Amino acid sequence: MSAPTVSFDPTSDAVLQQTRYEVYRYMREHAPVYEIPGFDRPYRMLFRYADAVAVLRSPAFVREAKNAGHEIAVQDGMRPIRELLSTWMLLRDPPDHTRLRALVSKAFTPRTVEKLRGFIRETAEGLLDRMAQRGRESDLLQDFAGPLPVMVIARLLGAPVEDAERFRAWARWIATYLGSWEGAPPEAAHAALEMAEYMRALLEERRLSPRDDLVSALLAAEESGNRLSHEEVVGTAVMLLTAGHETTVNLIANGTYALLKNPDAMRELRGSLDSPEAMAIAVEELLRFDAPVQMTARHCREEIEIGGVRFRRGDVAGPVFGSANRDPAQFPDPDRLDVRRRPNEHLAFGHGQHYCVGAGLARLEGQIAIGALLRRFPELSLVEEPRYVRNMAFRALEGLRVAW
Known part of the structure; x- marks a missing residue:
């Protein structure tokens, strides 16, 4: 266990702002498996790469608390969002996870993703045109990194691109709920209800008039006997819009910020803009350097030892991707932004059976x-x-x- 003098507060500015990776380094060195106080059962965060991968690979850990013998208390007013999240494949265990992933994966084949290349490039150029027309200064998050991914995922789903602003607002509130340690605001539950209602209406439109889009494909799966329930169709559409938006927005914004703060890496990348391979390698490094998703959670269903600590049934493990991606045991000189880094087995998209199904699309968007x-x-x-x-x-x- 961690030394008594070590303290880690996930809600502190030291963790949430620019000094996050300094805190991670301290934790890897002094308390690599750290138990967060105040929970009704042991909740341990894992800061080393090897320990994070061990949890993500091990069948001793599951995604759903009920499969580890306990239920998670639902905050007052948050039941609508919990019910919606319960249909998300990334929060489910096999066999439901396997069934849902098999259906969704059909929408993210390399061929399908490649078909979006032209739309992504055209949309990106259009957003940059508008930025340039407005003057010499801009909020890149608001004007470029934010709208681009939601327009792409809306196109994939078959939702009207003009509704992108609504999608962005809903996705941000759901992300607030997913990453909150202090209790989510009521707006998160309202966003879940509104988003689910929007998707139900879109589903009914596609049921009457199918198109060549993901919502129509999910409906076809529901009706063909693949055991995809109506609420699972709704939840999957919401999940893809939320996760597909939030992760890629952060990749583009965080990656640009990292380059601006590391001028040598920026110059090196500028010299390779005509090389698709160099851009692909650089995006992998941007994903590692400041990962869009920083951590996850797993529930222990059978006793196992990780990182020298015994986990028992019902305990919670929190692999910290952001820290694992800066572990010098895995990445030489990990705090240096090296746009030519190879190999680069980062955990920005997770690991194991829950590896991000949309990783290929996120990479393509980031590169373009x-x-x-x-x-x-x-x-x-x-x-x-x-x-x-x-x-x-x-x-x-x-x-x-x-x-x-």
Whole structure:
């Protein structure tokens, strides 16, 4: 267990703002498996790469608390969002997870993702055109990194792109719930209800008039006897919109900020903008360096030892991706942004059976978006230091003011 003098507060500015990775380094060195006080059962965070991977690989850990013998108390007023999340495949265990993933994976084949390349590029260029027309300064998060991914996932689902602003607001509130240690605000539950109602209406439209989109494909799966319930169709659509938006927004914004703070890496990448391979390698490093998703949780269903600590049935393990991605035991010189780093087996998209089903699409969006941004604005610079959203699970900027 951790030394008594070590303390880790997930809600502190030291963890949530720019000093996060310094705190992670201290925890890896002094308390790599740390038990968070105040929970009704042991909740331990794992800061080393090897320990995080061990939890994610082990069949001793599951995603659903009920499969480890306990139930999670639901905060007053949060039942609507809990019911919605209960249909998400990324929060389910086999066999439900296997069934849902098999259906959703059909929408994220390399061929399907590649078909979106033209739309992503056209949309990115259009957003950059609007930024350039407005002047010499912009909030990159609001004007580019935020709208692009939600427009792409809306296109994939078959939802109207003009509803993108509503999707962004809903997704952010659900992300607030997912990453809250202090209790989520009532707006999170309202967002879940509104988003689910929107998706039900869209489903009914597609039931009457199917199209070549993901919502129609999910409905076809529901009706063909693949045991996809109506609420699972709704939940899956909401999950893809939320996760597909939040992760890619953070990749583009965090990646751009990292490059602006590391001018040598920025110069090196600018010299390779015409190389798709170099851009792909660079995006992997941006994902490692400041991961969009920082941690997850697993429930122990059978006794096992990880990192020298005994986990028993009902205990909770929290692999910290952000810390694992800076572990010097896995990554040489981990605090250096090296846009040519290879190999790079980071955990930004998770690991094991819950590895992000949309990782290929997120990578493509990141490569196109960051490449287009650097080409359009060769003198891009940071106007002011940003702050991060108060969220332990997602590494999300509040804004990113840039000039060119």
